[in-house]
Amino acid sequence: MPYENLVQGQPLRPPDWMGQAPPKMGFGMYFRSKEDLRKGHIARAKRVVIKIGSAVLAGHAAEGLDEAVFSNLAGGVSALKRSGKDVVLVTSGAIAIGMKKMGLKKRPVSIPEKQAIAAIGQGSLMALYEKAFTPLHEKVAQVLLTHDDLGNRSRFLNARNTLLTLLNLEIIPIINENDTVAVEEIKFGDNDHLAALVTNLAEADLLAILTDIDGLFDKDPKKDKTAKLIPVVKDVDHMGAVWAGETIGTFGTGGMASKVEAAKKAAHFGVPTIIANGRESEVLRKIFSGEGIGTFFFPMEDKLTSKKHWIAFSAKPAGTIFVDDGARDAILKKGKSLLPSGITRLDGIFETGEVVRCVDRHGKEFARGVVNYSSGEIEKIKGMKTTEIEKILGYKYYDEVVHRDNLAPHD
Numbered sequence: 001m002p003y004e005n006l007v008q009g010q011p012l013r014p015p016d017w018m019g020q021a022p023p024k025m026g027f028g029m030y031f032r033s034k035e036d037l038r039k040g041h042i043a044r045a046k047r048v049v050i051k052i053g054s055a056v057l058a059g060h061a062a063e064g065l066d067e068a069v070f071s072n073l074a075g076g077v078s079a080l081k082r083s084g085k086d087v088v089l090v091t092s093g094a095i096a097i098g099m100k101k102m103g104l105k106k107r108p109v110s111i112p113e114k115q116a117i118a119a120i121g122q123g124s125l126m127a128l129y130e131k132a133f134t135p136l137h138e139k140v141a142q143v144l145l146t147h148d149d150l151g152n153r154s155r156f157l158n159a160r161n162t163l164l165t166l167l168n169l170e171i172i173p174i175i176n177e178n179d180t181v182a183v184e185e186i187k188f189g190d191n192d193h194l195a196a197l198v199t200n201l202a203e204a205d206l207l208a209i210l211t212d213i214d215g216l217f218d219k220d221p222k223k224d225k226t227a228k229l230i231p232v233v234k235d236v237d238h239m240g241a242v243w244a245g246e247t248i249g250t251f252g253t254g255g256m257a258s259k260v261e262a263a264k265k266a267a268h269f270g271v272p273t274i275i276a277n278g279r280e281s282e283v284l285r286k287i288f289s290g291e292g293i294g295t296f297f298f299p300m301e302d303k304l305t306s307k308k309h310w311i312a313f314s315a316k317p318a319g320t321i322f323v324d325d326g327a328r329d330a331i332l333k334k335g336k337s338l339l340p341s342g343i344t345r346l347d348g349i350f351e352t353g354e355v356v357r358c359v360d361r362h363g364k365e366f367a368r369g370v371v372n373y374s375s376g377e378i379e380k381i382k383g384m385k386t387t388e389i390e391k392i393l394g395y396k397y398y399d400e401v402v403h404r405d406n407l408a409p410h411d
Contacts, residue, residue, distance in 0.1 A: 034231075034232045034234070034296075034298075035232075035292060037298070038232065038272075038292075038296045038298075039290040041206065041272045041296075041298075041299070042206065042272075042274075042287065042288060042290065043290070044205065045085065045204075045205035045206035046084070046085055046086065046205055047085065047086040047087075047088070047167070047202060047203065047204045047205050047206075048080065048085055048086070048087050048088070048204060048205065048206045048207075048208060049088045049089075049090060049195055049198050049199050049202060049204045049206070049207045049208070050077070050087060050088070050089050050090070050208045050210065050284070051089075051090040051091075051191060051192060051194075051195035051207070051208070051209045051210065051262075052073065052089065052090070052091050052092065052093075052210050052278060053092050053191070053209075053210065053211050053212065053278065054092040054093050054095075054096045055211065055212035056069065056210050056211065056212060056278030056279055057069055057070065057091075057092070057093045057096070058096065059279065065093055065096055065097060065100075065125075065128065067128060067131070067132070069278075069279075070128050070129060070131070070132040071132045072281075072282075073132070073210075073278070073284070074129070074132035074133045074136055074138070075136065076282065076283065076284030076285060077089070077133075077138075077172065077284065078133070078136040078138050079284070079285065080284060080288060081138065081170070081172070083288070085288075086167045086202075087172055088163065088167070088172070088173050088175065088198060088202045088204065089129075089172060089173065089174045089175065090175045090176070090191055090194055090195040090198055091125065091129075091174055091175070091176050091191070092176070092191045093121070093125045093176075094117075094118045094121040094122040094125045094176060095107065095108070095114060095117050095118050095121055096121065097120075097121030097122075097124045097125050097128075098116075098117035098118055098119070098120035098121030098122075098124075099117060099121070100121075101120050101121065101124070102117065102120065104117070122142075122144075122176065125176070126140075126142050126174065129174055133172065138172060139169075139170070139171045139172065140171065140172045140173075140174050141166050141171050141172070141173050141174065142174055142176075143159075143162070143163065143166075143173050143174065143175045143176075144175075144176055144177070144178035145159065145175060145176075145177060145178060145194065146177065146178045147316065148316075149178075150197050150201065150310075150314040151314055151315050151316040153310065153315070156201065156310060156314060159201060160201050160202070160203075163201060163202050164202070164203075167202075173202075175194070175198060176191070177191060177194055190258050192209060192258040192259050192261070192262040193258065193261070193262055193265070195207060195209065195262055196261075196262035196263075196264075196265035196266045196313070197265070197313060197314050199265075199266045199269055199271045200269050200306055200309045200310060200313075200314065203306070204271055205271060206271060206272055206273075206274070207262070207263070207266045207271055207272070207273040207274075208273070208274050208276065208284075208287060209259050209262060209263075209273060209274070209275045209276075210276060210277070210278025210283065211255070211256075211259065211275060211276075211277065211278060212277065212278070212279060213256075213277060214229055214276070214277045214280075214293070214294065215229050215230070215231070215275050215276060215277070215293070215294040215295035216229070216230045216233070216256065216259075216260065216275055216295035217229055217230065218230060220256075229295065230295055231292060231294075231295060231296065232295070232296050232298070233263070233295060233296070233297045233298065234298050235298070236260065236263050236264045236267050236297050236298075237264065237267075237300070259275050263275070263297040264297075265309075265313050266297075266299070267297055267298070267299045267300045267303075268300050268303060268304050268309060268312065268313070269299075269303060269304060269306070269309045270299045270300060270303030270304075271299055272296065272297060272298055272299045273296075273297040274287060274294045274295065274296050274297070275294050275295045275297075276293050276294030276295075277293070277294070280293065304408055307406075308406075308407075308408035309408070311355055311368050311369060311370060311406065311407075311408040312368055312408035312409065312410045313410075315355040315368070316355070317355050317356055317357045317368060318348060318349075318350035318351075318354040318355060318356060319346060319347060319348025319349065319350040319354070319356045319357070319375055320346065320347040320348055320356060320357045320358075320359055321338070321343055321346055321356050321357070321358050321359070321371075321378070321401070321402075322343070322344045322345045322346070322347070322359055322360075322361065322363075323338065323342045323343055323344060323358060323359070323360060323361075324342050324343075324344055324361060325360065325361065326342055327339070327341075327342025327343070328342075328358075328360045328366060330342070331358070331366070331367055331404075331407060332366060332367070332409065335404055336404060337399075337400035337401075337402060337403045337404040337407070338358065338369065338400060338401050338402040338407065339386055339399065339400060339401065340378070340381040340382055340383065340384050340385075340386065340389065340401055341383060341384060341385055341386070343378065343382040343383060343401065344361070344382065344383070345382070346375055346378060346379055346382070348375060349375050349376075350371065350374065350375045351374050351375075352371060352372060352373055352374050352377075352397075353370060353371070354370070354371060355368055355369065355370055355371075356368065356369060356371055356402075357410075358402070358407070364411075365410055365411065366409065366410065366411060367407050367408060367409050367410055368407075368408055368410045369402035369403075369406050369407040369408065370402065370403075370406040371401060371402055372397055372398040372400060372401055372402065372403065373397065373398075373401055377393060378401055380392050380393060381393065381401075386399040386400075
């Protein structure tokens with residue numbers, strides 16, 4: 001087994017090594033292969049978010065969506081449920097169906113046109129899922145979300161309660177962006193991003209993104225026949241070493257770049273991601289039986305709490321706080337709170353309890369947090385010591401402008 005394919009982990013029993021003693025390293029620790037660790041993550045996953053793209057649902061159909069694909073995916077999802085896993089689906093396809101109904105050959109460009117076509121197609125999309133799951137005696141529920149639903153903490157928690165209730169009732173939630181009411185400012189941008197946020201919403205253990213290619217390659221496989229599949233990404237935050245200097249944008253399309261970004265968001269919540277070809281026969285069975293298909297992204301060991309993940313990725317920032325180098329280092333290197341003394345200026349108008357960006361003197365964002373004071377109040381106390389807050393404002397809620405428990409790293 002190649003050295004570069006090994007990572008340190010917990011001791012393995014001999015059966016894991018086909019009856020042979022595993023290689024050993026100091027302090028009694030053994031090496032485990034990335035494949036073994038990948039299988040372990042997948043086997044332990046009790047709740048799974050599966051994102052299905054329009055390209056997968058279209059299958060080999062010349063236009064519209066392929067009912068056979070729905071049937072095959074439903075069979076795989078039902079089998080996962082019977083094995084004891086909770087499954088949440090995030091689906092695309094409403095616009096594709098709406099286009100077919102309206103006889104359109106090109107995807108609409110304007111927001112109102114997309115909203116109208118999505119409204120036409122959404123009912124039929126759910127009808128296809130109902131048709132596929134009913135023979136398997138599975139019930140499904142439609143859940144439509146906008147970014148505001150997840151960006152507002154109260155609505156986020158309400159959505160979570162609804163989702164968990166559906167799962168407790170053994171119903172499969174089928175989530176899509178509510179295109180009919182979403183406008184540019186509140187759109188998720190793509191369902192890959194939505195799926196990543198749903199891993200936090202559903203408190204999931206694994207994200208599976210099903211697309212129309214086999215996974216992540218070192219080059220664009222549609223343009224370069226020498227492209228090689230990358231089976232494992234150990235650290236999605238530092239992919240430079242994996243790409244040998246290449247960046248995501250130089251080899252792939254925006255579609256794959258968004259999937260890598262989704263994997264990054266999930267990884268920070270401690271959730272692994274697999275990107276695989278949803279058109280492959282029995283793809284879900286192969287993934288969950290441990291076959292090495294697709295690209296597997298390991299989760300971060302130092303994961304964010306659910307609330308900090310919401311702050312970093314779901315909430316929409318209402319403004320920006322600029323800080324000096326000392327405040328930045330205290331937050332990033334020492335895990336400290338943001339005090340008024342480290343604030344140099346503000347941008348935007350926001351109220352207490354809203355999320356803001358924290359940026360350094362170069363304008364680079366490094367964190368997001370929930371403020372204890374409004375922008376008007378912070379404007380008065382910026383650069384001051386905490387002991388001066390009450391004298392300046394006439395009252396003091398907290399010593400901190402943003403408490404460390406409500407700060408999340410972001411870049």
